Amino acid sequence: MGFDLAFALSSVPTILGAVGTTLFVALVSCVGAAAIGFLFEMVRRVGGVAGLMIGFVIDFIRSTPVLAWLYFLYFVLPFYGIRLGSMTVGVMGLSLYYSGYLAEVFKAGIDAIPKGQPEATRALSLSRRDAVIYVIAPQMLRNIAAPLGNYFVSILKATPYLAVLAVPEMLGRAFDIASETYRYTEPLVVAGLIFLALALAISQGVKRLERRLLAVGTR
């Protein structure tokens, strides 16, 4: 069974048609994971009972498979009266799952900031919120641009899990073509190449961002 280029090209439009869904899911999940992860890390830093609990939640999330989260949100929550669309569940699942990892990335980025920086914000009477927004978060971002970009690529690559919820993302579409025609090679290769192109675009973008962030105030 050879590689039929004409068939491969004919599958491109259908697969590309799902690129929007894939990118949408990935983008919203990146934003969601970053927001939840940052919130988790902030609560963990404040400490106390809430901090300990969030620490446990982060470890729990990181120790369970992402598929378990998707199944749980999609099939278990309806028993408790919470019925969500498959796209919503997909985005929620990926956001929650990766928030655990991003919380760890944010932690490393904040730990790397010299302790004189938060001290200076206190000496200047900045509120905790202002200190985070104007001093801590920008320096944290600079420290973690590269690993953050890696996780964004990971989130993109995790979008095919949403096939189990019948979200029409790219790999699912490719697989649909395959099962209709019994030709697996071409659609899967096409989907793989599109993922490759997207992932490269993201990491290039992150590299450029990192260069810009590092250029600010170079010592």
Added chain:
Amino acid sequence: MSIQSDSIVDIQGLNKWFGPLHVLKDIDLTVGSGARVVVCGPSGSGKSTLIRCINGLESYQKGTLRLAGTTLGLNARETAAARRQTGMVFQSFNLFPHLTVLSNCTLALRRVAGRSRSEAEDIAMAHLEKVRIPEKAMSYPGQLSGGQQQRVAIARALCLNPRIMLFDEPTSALDPEMIKEVLDVMVALARDGMTMVCVTHEMGFAREVADQVVFMDGGCILDSASARDFFGAAGHPRSRLFLETILKH
């Protein structure tokens, strides 16, 4: 006239522990308005901890510390309000590396004092002029020498118009040729009548501007005297020994 009434800092029986470590022992210190106090002593003597207690960066466990009439540590809001009367300069400058010199100075003016951008920039520029570095307003801290960074840090601390300036070894991280430019700024500040507490080993500076020198060792104030007495023959034997050691090298 009682010293009590116009004192900015009034410390009585202050004790602090870091875990089992007793770092400040029964400290008494009063800093009157306009006073210039130099705190010196060997490393580990507790002098940095003391100055960090004065603006509430460190808590204390026993005794009282009144700053601008407020006992620190009783009420978070009052403590914060009292801290606003202080400006602090650190050994390692602690400028914000991702912000320009000007933004370093305007951040607290805008977020804490509620000034508009143009008001904040005018105030900041005035203070940058005072520390003789206005031409670097648009530079980033990483592009400046240590001495320039420390002068910016002084300007940043002055922007909120503090009643007292706290200096925690401001020249200890500087190359010798940069120490003078920072000390010159501090001397000028003293001449303007700023109240200051300064932890430093610069005895020349102490001799020139201090009206009180405090010598600490092992968490205690061993000697507290006018600059004349401290550098004269009347000092405490331990502080004389310290002076001889650091003046000899």
